[in-house]
Amino acid sequence: MTNICPMCKKEGDLVQRITVESLVNDHFKKHLKSFEYGLCKNPDCDIVYFNNETSEIYFQRDIKVPVWYKNQENPIVCYCANVTLKDVIDLVVEKQKIKTFQELVDLTGAMKSCRCKTQNPSGKCCKEVLEDAFNYALSLIDTEI
Ligand SMILES: [Zn+2]
Structure with missing residues (x-):
């Protein structure tokens, strides 16, 4: 096709x-x-x-869910646990609660119940997008100092 x-x-x-x-x-x-x-x-x-x-x-x-890369104001970065980019920034930058990617996964429950095939518009695991969001949040801290 x-x-x-x-x-x-x-x-x-x-x-x-x-x-x-x-x-x-x-x-x-x-x-x-x-x-x-x-x-x-x-x-x-x-x-x-x-x-x-x-x-x-x-x-x-x-489509029932917003597609994260299609010009969303607050994109969803893990569809299974309904974690948004704002949630990640809040935890990493505002509350400074999280230092590692694993902590983010543990705290948000992201990727715990991998239902990406039916929840994520791409049908793929959210990991890559979640990592991007985490790295983006980290980069916000760097520029603030
Ligand atoms: Zn197109």
Whole structure:
């Protein structure tokens, strides 16, 4: 299947039907026609899932959760434990409660119940995004000193 977003023409990731099925609004569920979907990774594009063979397109408004990299003000960084970027910054920078990535995982319960296949729009584990958020929060401390 071609994996080029029909709107922004950028190459997307592949996600399995189970991820799309879990996250699209309920009335779309029974209309899903494909076993695999493209996931648009462009932050400025409003399309989330697409399949060019079946001409299916799902926009951000058709998905139950906000997609973290699509221009969110306070993106979710772990969908399983519902941890947001603000939560991470709060713990690391404001409260200075956390020094290591492991402490962040322990305290927030992030990645404890790995349900990423059905909770995270990318269908992948939140670890990478959570690490990015942690490193970003650390960088905020450095610049304050
Ligand atoms: Zn796109």
